[in-house]
Amino acid sequence: MPIHLPPPPPQAVQAAAELPLLPGSDPLIFGTYQWTLAHSPSLRQLVRQLASAERKARYRLVPGLDRNYGRLVVLATDADYEIDIQIPVLAWNRCGDALEPWIASALYLALETASKGKLKETGDPHHLHFLDETMQAAFDFQSKVRKELVVADPERLKDLPDGARLYRLGFTPVPVAPGSSRVPSRRLLPPGLQ
Secondary structure (H helix, E strand, C coil), X not given: CCCCCCCXXXXXXXXXXXXXXXXXXXXXXXXHHHHHHHHCHHHHHHHHHXXXXXXXXXXXXXXXXXXXXXXXXXXXXXXXXXXXXXXXXXXXXXXXXCCHHHHHHHHHHHHHHHHCCCHHHHHCXXXXXXXXXXXXXXXXXXXXXXXXXXXXXXXXXXXXXXXXXXXXXXXXXXXXXXXXXXXXXXXXCCCCCC
């Protein structure tokens, strides 16, 4: 029996419109972002804060294919900042995790950077490093969003792994069961994006 999810609440649509996005976001990440925004009140609030943290910032959501978690690529122009928020996809690709929580924590780290006025420092990808407390706060936020999303889609998102642990292990695949050599398969994307 297909599960019919309710349409996104009006405040989710409004929050999505508030974040100034550049053309060129990855379509799967962008679609997953919209679904996550529709089902996570915590993420909606964070997106509003990110939109107002730096009025000259324009964002693009792109896959992050390395272990450099929280990486932003910033191009400063005369008019604004063009910022690629790299969403870590290794937990989804390798570890059977959902993509949605990693979008949430990447946006959290983007807010940390923008609200502290450190966008100019991100030109050198090796310069910007997050404090342990900031990384822990990002994983705490990710955990909160995970709980909200499980309520929205309990079958697809049940038994989500711990994001902080996956990160500490370098996104190394964890066998499904003790003694099993099988690695988890990639978790399905939100309905309509598979």
